[in-house]
Amino acid sequence: MIQQTDSQSTGLQTAKPRRRVLVVGGVAGGASCAARLRRLDESVEIVIFDRGPYVSFANCGLPYYVGNVISDESRLLVASREMFHERFNIEVHTETEVTSIDRSACAITVRDLRTGETRTEPYDVLVLSPGAAPIRPPLPGVDLPGVFAVRTIPDSRRIRSWIAERSAKTAVVVGGGFIGLEMVENLIHRELAVTVLEKLPQLMPPLDPEMAVPLGEHLASKGVQLHLGDGLARIEERDGGSLIVVAESGARLFADLVILAIGVRLV
Numbered sequence: 460m461i462q463q464t465d466s467q468s469t470g471l472q473t474a475k476p477r478r479r480v481l482v483v484g485g486v487a488g489g490a491s492c493a494a495r496l497r498r499l500d501e502s503v504e505i506v507i508f509d510r511g512p513y514v515s516f517a518n519c520g521l522p523y524y525v526g527n528v529i530s531d532e533s534r535l536l537v538a539s540r541e542m543f544h545e546r547f548n549i550e551v552h553t554e555t556e557v558t559s560i561d562r563s564a565c566a567i568t569v570r571d572l573r574t575g576e577t578r579t580e581p582y583d584v585l586v587l588s589p590g591a592a593p594i595r596p597p598l599p600g601v602d603l604p605g606v607f608a609v610r611t612i613p614d615s616r617r618i619r620s621w622i623a624e625r626s627a628k629t630a631v632v633v634g635g636g637f638i639g640l641e642m643v644e645n646l647i648h649r650e651l652a653v654t655v656l657e658k659l660p661q662l663m664p665p666l667d668p669e670m671a672v673p674l675g676e677h678l679a680s681k682g683v684q685l686h687l688g689d690g691l692a693r694i695e696e697r698d699g700g701s702l703i704v705v706a707e708s709g710a711r712l713f714a715d716l717v718i719l720a721i722g723v724r725l726v
């Protein structure tokens with residue numbers, strides 16, 4: 460006779476191990492995936508890891524935070540660690556970087572960026588949503604103080620501080636795409652004189668040239684200097700900490716700060 464060991468035959472409840480879902484990256488993709496999964500399944504354990512200090516923040520609002528259109532930084536935060544815990548029973552580890560994946564052992568290694576400690580976390584399902592990183596071309600001067608990308612809340616905080624502390628009056632935005640133009644709009648709002656350096660002969664490369672012309676005219680009417688059809692060659696520092704953006708043509712554009720908005724790469 461076959462021995463019956465399941466919970467029905469013994470009358471005992473056998474505790475089923477909870478499935479464990481780990482999510483790498485806790486912004487738009489990772490956070491919404493985790494929240495959706497919780498709505499579909501209340502039983503799984505869900506843990507989010509993000510190497511940044513925040514999860515679920517509104518990247519789209521960052522230029523407007525620089526421009527003071529959004530003045531309260533907390534309005535950029537769509538959800539917090541506490542909210543994920545209380546509302547969704549999802550555990551969030553910020554400032555925790557996932558450094559490796561062992562697929563055969565179904566485990567990841569994570570490093571707590573505050574303490575430097577590493578540990579292993581087992582998973583049943585692993586979701587990768589690490590997003591992208593701004594491109595910093597390997598050109599001289601792109602790492603100088605005063606040269607910024609716009610990707611995170613700390614990035615926009617640094618730009619705001621730089622403008623305030625230096626009483627910045629001029630900016631060069633490298634890249635005339637979506638993020639570059641949002642930065643132009645917001646720097647004008649802060650009353651800076653702005654020059655756009657764009658390698659292609661028009662703004663907003665995805666648009667037909669006929670559509671981009673009125674956009675350029677509108678920006679020119681707001682006082683924006685357009686330097687189109689010319690790429691970035693290097694950035695130099697002047698005495699006193701202001702910057703010179705040198706274009707491939709040799710043109711020299713003076714600025715108190717430089718925004719690099721020339722696209723993203725995979726992380």
Ligand SMILES: Cc1cc2nc3c(=O)[nH]c(=O)nc-3n(C[C@H](O)[C@H](O)[C@H](O)COP(=O)(O)OP(=O)(O)OC[C@H]3O[C@@H](n4cnc5c(N)ncnc54)[C@H](O)[C@@H]3O)c2cc1C
Nearest residue numbers: 484486487488489509510511518519556557589590591610
């Ligand atoms: C300034 C700006 C304005 C934008 N405006 C708009 C807009 O108006 N409309 C629109 O549709 N889109 C806009 N976007 C784009 C939109 O924000 C992105 O498409 C979206 O954020 C992508 O989400 P994601 O979760 O894939 O990646 P991300 O937002 O990049 O999030 C990935 C997260 O994963 C973390 N991570 C990466 N690797 C690891 C690791 N190894 N360990 C732990 N954590 C890790 C990162 O730190 C990051 O926090 C804008 C983006 C920016 C920067």
